Amino acid sequence: MTKSPASAGPVAPEVLADLAAASHILAAQGVVDAMGHISLRHPDAQDRFLMSRAMPPALVTPADLVEFDMNGDACGGDTRSGFLERFIHSEVYTARADVMSVVHSHSPSVIPFGLCDKPMQAMFHNAAFVAAGVPVFDIRTKFGTTDMLICDCVRGGALAETLGDKNVALLRAHGSIAVGDTLQAAVFRAVYTEVNARIQHWALALASGGPLAALSPEEGLLADEPNQGAAARAWQLWRSNVRAKTNW
Amino acid sequence: MTKSPASAGPVAPEVLADLAAASHILAAQGVVDAMGHISLRHPDAQDRFLMSRAMPPALVTPADLVEFDMNGDACGGDTRSGFLERFIHSEVYTARADVMSVVHSHSPSVIPFGLCDKPMQAMFHNAAFVAAGVPVFDIRTKFGTTDMLICDCVRGGALAETLGDKNVALLRAHGSIAVGDTLQAAVFRAVYTEVNARIQHWALALASGGPLAALSPEEGLLADEPNQGAAARAWQLWRSNVRAKTNW
Amino acid sequence: MTKSPASAGPVAPEVLADLAAASHILAAQGVVDAMGHISLRHPDAQDRFLMSRAMPPALVTPADLVEFDMNGDACGGDTRSGFLERFIHSEVYTARADVMSVVHSHSPSVIPFGLCDKPMQAMFHNAAFVAAGVPVFDIRTKFGTTDMLICDCVRGGALAETLGDKNVALLRAHGSIAVGDTLQAAVFRAVYTEVNARIQHWALALASGGPLAALSPEEGLLADEPNQGAAARAWQLWRSNVRAKTNW
Amino acid sequence: MTKSPASAGPVAPEVLADLAAASHILAAQGVVDAMGHISLRHPDAQDRFLMSRAMPPALVTPADLVEFDMNGDACGGDTRSGFLERFIHSEVYTARADVMSVVHSHSPSVIPFGLCDKPMQAMFHNAAFVAAGVPVFDIRTKFGTTDMLICDCVRGGALAETLGDKNVALLRAHGSIAVGDTLQAAVFRAVYTEVNARIQHWALALASGGPLAALSPEEGLLADEPNQGAAARAWQLWRSNVRAKTNW
Numbered sequence: 001m002t003k004s005p006a007s008a009g010p011v012a013p014e015v016l017a018d019l020a021a022a023s024h025i026l027a028a029q030g031v032v033d034a035m036g037h038i039s040l041r042h043p044d045a046q047d048r049f050l051m052s053r054a055m056p057p058a059l060v061t062p063a064d065l066v067e068f069d070m071n072g073d074a075c076g077g078d079t080r081s082g083f084l085e086r087f088i089h090s091e092v093y094t095a096r097a098d099v100m101s102v103v104h105s106h107s108p109s110v111i112p113f114g115l116c117d118k119p120m121q122a123m124f125h126n127a128a129f130v131a132a133g134v135p136v137f138d139i140r141t142k143f144g145t146t147d148m149l150i151c152d153c154v155r156g157g158a159l160a161e162t163l164g165d166k167n168v169a170l171l172r173a174h175g176s177i178a179v180g181d182t183l184q185a186a187v188f189r190a191v192y193t194e195v196n197a198r199i200q201h202w203a204l205a206l207a208s209g210g211p212l213a214a215l216s217p218e219e220g221l222l223a224d225e226p227n228q229g230a231a232a233r234a235w236q237l238w239r240s241n242v243r244a245k246t247n248w
Numbered sequence: 249m250t251k252s253p254a255s256a257g258p259v260a261p262e263v264l265a266d267l268a269a270a271s272h273i274l275a276a277q278g279v280v281d282a283m284g285h286i287s288l289r290h291p292d293a294q295d296r297f298l299m300s301r302a303m304p305p306a307l308v309t310p311a312d313l314v315e316f317d318m319n320g321d322a323c324g325g326d327t328r329s330g331f332l333e334r335f336i337h338s339e340v341y342t343a344r345a346d347v348m349s350v351v352h353s354h355s356p357s358v359i360p361f362g363l364c365d366k367p368m369q370a371m372f373h374n375a376a377f378v379a380a381g382v383p384v385f386d387i388r389t390k391f392g393t394t395d396m397l398i399c400d401c402v403r404g405g406a407l408a409e410t411l412g413d414k415n416v417a418l419l420r421a422h423g424s425i426a427v428g429d430t431l432q433a434a435v436f437r438a439v440y441t442e443v444n445a446r447i448q449h450w451a452l453a454l455a456s457g458g459p460l461a462a463l464s465p466e467e468g469l470l471a472d473e474p475n476q477g478a479a480a481r482a483w484q485l486w487r488s489n490v491r492a493k494t495n496w
Numbered sequence: 497m498t499k500s501p502a503s504a505g506p507v508a509p510e511v512l513a514d515l516a517a518a519s520h521i522l523a524a525q526g527v528v529d530a531m532g533h534i535s536l537r538h539p540d541a542q543d544r545f546l547m548s549r550a551m552p553p554a555l556v557t558p559a560d561l562v563e564f565d566m567n568g569d570a571c572g573g574d575t576r577s578g579f580l581e582r583f584i585h586s587e588v589y590t591a592r593a594d595v596m597s598v599v600h601s602h603s604p605s606v607i608p609f610g611l612c613d614k615p616m617q618a619m620f621h622n623a624a625f626v627a628a629g630v631p632v633f634d635i636r637t638k639f640g641t642t643d644m645l646i647c648d649c650v651r652g653g654a655l656a657e658t659l660g661d662k663n664v665a666l667l668r669a670h671g672s673i674a675v676g677d678t679l680q681a682a683v684f685r686a687v688y689t690e691v692n693a694r695i696q697h698w699a700l701a702l703a704s705g706g707p708l709a710a711l712s713p714e715e716g717l718l719a720d721e722p723n724q725g726a727a728a729r730a731w732q733l734w735r736s737n738v739r740a741k742t743n744w
Numbered sequence: 745m746t747k748s749p750a751s752a753g754p755v756a757p758e759v760l761a762d763l764a765a766a767s768h769i770l771a772a773q774g775v776v777d778a779m780g781h782i783s784l785r786h787p788d789a790q791d792r793f794l795m796s797r798a799m800p801p802a803l804v805t806p807a808d809l810v811e812f813d814m815n816g817d818a819c820g821g822d823t824r825s826g827f828l829e830r831f832i833h834s835e836v837y838t839a840r841a842d843v844m845s846v847v848h849s850h851s852p853s854v855i856p857f858g859l860c861d862k863p864m865q866a867m868f869h870n871a872a873f874v875a876a877g878v879p880v881f882d883i884r885t886k887f888g889t890t891d892m893l894i895c896d897c898v899r900g901g902a903l904a905e906t907l908g909d910k911n912v913a914l915l916r917a918h919g920s921i922a923v924g925d926t927l928q929a930a931v932f933r934a935v936y937t938e939v940n941a942r943i944q945h946w947a948l949a950l951a952s953g954g955p956l957a958a959l960s961p962e963e964g965l966l967a968d969e970p971n972q973g974a975a976a977r978a979w980q981l982w983r984s985n986v987r988a989k990t991n992w
Binding site for chain 2 (some may be wrong): 032033052055056058084106108109111112113114115116117119138145146147148149172173174175192201204205209222
């Protein structure tokens, strides 16, 4: 049994409340159901992150948040069970110094894009971050026949490598991840990846083989700038909805 | 009039509450509407099962549960009307000693897979149990033109034979059944059969004739293992939602 | 100005409450939105029917119900405005002595079947009444370019003629009607016409040109029998949901 | 820094409440999510309009409404931030003296019609206003690669030119606008543009290449007349739902 790593220190209650609220937001927006998770890099330590113990996202409270190190070990002697797939988070934080928050989800509209060769495209400006491209991670390529889970550092590292410098990636026959340089940006991208997927299903059926005038990569770059303001407004709405239903 | 068979004895209140809650969960998840039912094998008797009287699943309370024997007769002198299709349950329990719970439903996204020759495939790890294959029961094959209902032991037995050792089966122009070795596993499979069906509709449209990188049977076997933990978390969420709305 | 016809006499409060509740049920089930209506033939007079004044179905109370005669005139001196399309109801009651209740709605999933040459088929036993065929009324055929509304006896009569002895009919670029020999049967058919339409959209896409093993007309006849019990259970659920939200 | 233009004077509280309620209605009907906006021309001044400060529509109260002039400048010294895209509104009001209210939204079902060459058609009488045609504004045509936003008078003017005398227009890879000669008409059109889009997706898939018997332009003209009554009834329902949840 490994010794628990030291904690990087306490985190402000409002930060913990926002992270717990983000779980509720993702559930309310249909991005996660009984499964899925979101994490936040520790505000004071590049090599620590916060994430709920293994539980349904819609039930998370600030007291359920656990600090992990980049090996996926719970810190400060915390003995609560983490998600099997916390290595998604630890390895993305390790590979991407700019990322402060990571979402993993299995939303039904997104999964199909990981199952066939139709790339996800940006259908509108709020999903501009999609225009840079959404890579697909197929666990079979490196690991053969598996239980599909990112349950250790090696698999997590391979996924992070596939993500590269992008902000969304698909996992074949599994789901997707979205990242951001703030908690709000990661939540916004997870939500609008799902919305964009729904629009693209309809758009491709409508076009029935013809071309789609999706955002070009250049339009995507320009349009993603004002999304920061949009994400702030969306957070304002979603956070207030959670506040109305919780006492933390 | 046949004499009512003896009861196999009382069942713990928390077991009855969980079974009643399972009806509410299936309704809340869109698996059943005003119709559909779930049963549990009697914890102390292999030849008895518990199931609500004929009523909408969203209204079931523990007091509505009736004990049946494997002929579909209510036990202990209970005179309340059972569902016409309780023989689905009795015959699956008879044929499958490993099954502790059976769900029958008509969820709209699932029915199409019983109407044409496109087999249901496992779109993601939470539906791994689908990867073993989902047989289709066509009542016409043995019984010709009928009212479509599994309303006696003979029809129930034929359905159980089609199910074989699988955990999900489709009924042509009718609906589906899902089974499990626990109440929680059956509920989980019923819910994720529906979710998987929705994903497959989108995925096949997206692929427009091209291949789908669905779970292979081998991946399905491996991925179904960790679903037990997932099912426990899902149950935790769904059960707590029912608890918040009921006083039992 | 025509003199208001005499009333056929008071109707039992519980019948009025059920009719008002039926409006709420159709709204809750997504069959009607801000538009659409349901009527009931007067229990004591073959030539009178009850229907709300022109208002959103989700707001109807028993006090909003008006008695009409078969010319669509409000009885007993009632001066409240009826729906422009009350002639759908009066003419179906005139043509069909067996019909006790009529629903008219514009549910989004149903409208497409009135816009192209793909006939609605019965996808499962709860929609067995569809297997007899669903005729399409195109107002252009007899009336040329119109405002699409069934706003007088002549147009209503033409629609009733198209309905014939069926229980559901489509109105091109408009919506549909469903009828029953009880209030509960009409509501059940309106709801399951909508559910069946959704299933058929998915099923046809899934079959992508191949055949659908829909209910045969013979299966439909047999399967519609037990739907009376199903409709009673559905009504029990839906009516109790309305009761929980109203004080009548 | 420009001087704030003078206000055209106070607006009746019930008008402000209706405008704030319209934001909530559009959110409740799924036309807007965390983004999108609705405005009303000032009842007493052709060259002023009212619109919320930049915030989620579901949170707007009458106190959040700001008066703008046709340059998009806040009047009466109001220093609150307006939406970047308020120029959609100012330029439509400038170009169209008959328009009293403008909605801008990104509803997922509508966006696809701006991404390919399938024109939106009127699927039923409540969407009769669509039968006149729905032009598509592609910002690339005049402005090349942009951030997609209508963030100044020049872009707003180009959009208003594309709208012409129609009541709905699409913005490529962005969303749509709907206008009306009353607040209620604009809301009604925004809602039924969304409903019509959903129906058309289903209808085109159902027809699979065959023709759709959509409303002809002539039918559309006739059918749009009674929609004023329909819009009044819809407003009655939607407004009462907002009233039940707010204290203004």
